[in-house]
Amino acid sequence: MGKTTGFLEYNRQEASCRPPEERVRDWEPFRIPLRPAVRREQGGRCMNCGVPYCQAGMEWEGGTFGCPLHNLIPEWNDMIWAENPFHALSRLLKTNNFPEFTGRVCPAPCERACICGMYGDSVTIRDNELSVIEDAFAAQAVKRRRPPQWSGKKVCVVGSGPAGLAAADQLNHRGHSVTVVEREERCGGLLTYGIPNMKLPKDIVQRRVDLMTDEGVSFVNGVDASDPAVARRLLGDYDAVILCCGAERPRSLGLETEGVSGVCYGTEFLKAAVESRQFGKTAPAALSAEGRDVVIVGTGDTAGDCVATALRQGCRSVVQLVRRPEADYLKNGVLPQDYAHQEAVSVFGADPRRFGVQIKGLTAEDGVLKAVTTTDGDTLPCGLLIAATGFAGCEGGVCEAFGVDYGRTVHTEEGGFATNVEKVFAAGDMRRGQSLVVWAIAEGRTAAAEADAYLNGCTNLVRVV
Structure with missing residues (x-):
């Protein structure tokens, strides 16, 4: 010490x-x-x-x-x-x-x-x-670490979020030839598309991807593994496959929104903002908060990031509706503010959060959202309603393409990461449900240890979870 x-x-x-x-x-x-x-x-x-x-x-x-x-x-x-x-x-x-x-x-x-x-x-x-x-x-102290020799085994990691990157990094250092396939144009998963640049700069994510590429990992973008033909090819070409596709199926608001423009999910809104601001893509006008009254439903990091993003896009107003009472969030009698709430106070002079309230109904004109009615009985002007209410589980497309059993999450062996399909493993939010980046990395490291043992008959990688 x-x-x-x-x-x-x-x-x-x-x-x-x-x-x-x-x-x-x-x-x-x-x-x-x-x-x-x-x-x-x-x-x-x-x-x-x-x-x-x-x-x-x-x-x-x-x-x-x-x-x-x-x-x-x-x-x-x-x-x-x-x-x-x-x-x-x-x-x-x-x-x-x-x-x-x-x-x-x-x-x-x-x-x-x-x-x-x-x-x-x-x-x-x-x-x-x-x-x-x-x-x-x-200080250029983070050096390239390539394995001294290659095992001759080929591994495919589907998904390049934190779990997928961790699994790929571990298996590459064990000497396996690792390919990461990603359906989006850029790697990183929610690290890239779900977290605003002011919290996690995109060049930081790319810096790590570049380092892993230099160490021998191959990244292939624009590959949708929910296509059965793609899944069959991956199963045929690789000795092991690790599915790390996240838990991106959003939790429904429970409102009738069909045919109403101006309603979206938090990750959908954040992804459009990242693609527009950082990658120069033209985002749908319906997903911009510029000049609009914004209502955000939910709490947690995603809701806060939506508040901060709406402010930077030039929203006319922003309100965040939180289901639980304010008393549940007090610490020593004080309501903590994260970076987004501090920014909302600086712009509009008040904390955007309202506690113990939910949305009861929507008001639209010619299919365009105009206002929301709350359970408190008042009506809020609203041109953009963002549901940052969490995730209901993994999407089924990839699971069905590979033939793995799933419900809310992928079913794996108890205490393990192997699926019902030979040589196919799952890790991250896809296996454990919506969680933290640090848990995703832990899952990826442990899935890599299990896959390595499957390929080699033994492993010196440590199981973290």
Whole structure:
């Protein structure tokens, strides 16, 4: 332990942010890294507990406590304090393939499990993690790692979200020839299309894809594996197939919306915004918030990202309807605000959230949405209704094409990742349901271990879950 009294001497200090009224005018990242000396102090706050619950990765009453990847958090915090960035990097990459993703978008269940936070403020684990990997990239310390020899086995990973990328990365380093097929034009899944650029810049995702390509992974875009002919070809050409297609079937609003324009799902709205702003594609006008009164249904990260995106597109107003009462969200009697709510206050002067209310009905004229009626009995002007209500499960097309059993998620062997079809595995949200990026990476790593054992008869890859 580098600083035995660090948790007593230093206060928690998070990375600062650009002012909301400034950042809402662009799509650039809004977090400002700490100075190296201050970051070192934050690493020194780690208590190096005898039992580090921060890396436990337990699920309890629907919540996650501790890192599902079992990151060696005290070790790399210690190395931050010791000013040994290369050792910090080696300990971080031992358990996490993509800390540049989790360091930006993970809700940090590790910090909820931090012992230092029991009687004070937890260690800034997520910010520390991000500083280690970004400093390493800046110093060109993240090197290409190609396997010393190839196994002769071919693996196809269907889907390039965090689970698929993790599985591909692990199996490539084991010496298998890995091909990732993706139906979209760009790789990354929801990392690319479901998270706004100000939270996760798209060049960060592409940087990792480029590195994996340099290490030997092949990426093929525009391939729809829900086509039975494509599925048959993949089954014939590869020794193992891992399905990592996410859980993209949205949960319905429960309203009659057929024939009404101006209603969409959160991921649909965010994808259109990313394609328009970052990739130069012409987005459907129906999916733009510009000049419209926007109503967003739901809570969580997707709803917040929709608020922030609508603000940047120049919406006329934005209201976020939350089903549960406000009391469920209070912390020490205070309602926390994420980055999007801060920005809404800076633009409109008030928090956009209304609690304990849902939509009762829609008002449309000539098929165009004009207003929504709430369960409180009032009517809100609305030209764009966004349902950020979560996901109901995986889409059935790929499952049916490969012949794997599924319901809400893909059915696999109990405690395993193998499907009912020989040599076909499943991982990520497709197997466990809607979850966190960090769980997707953990699933991809474990599916890779199981697939490697299937191909080789044994494996030295660690099962994470």
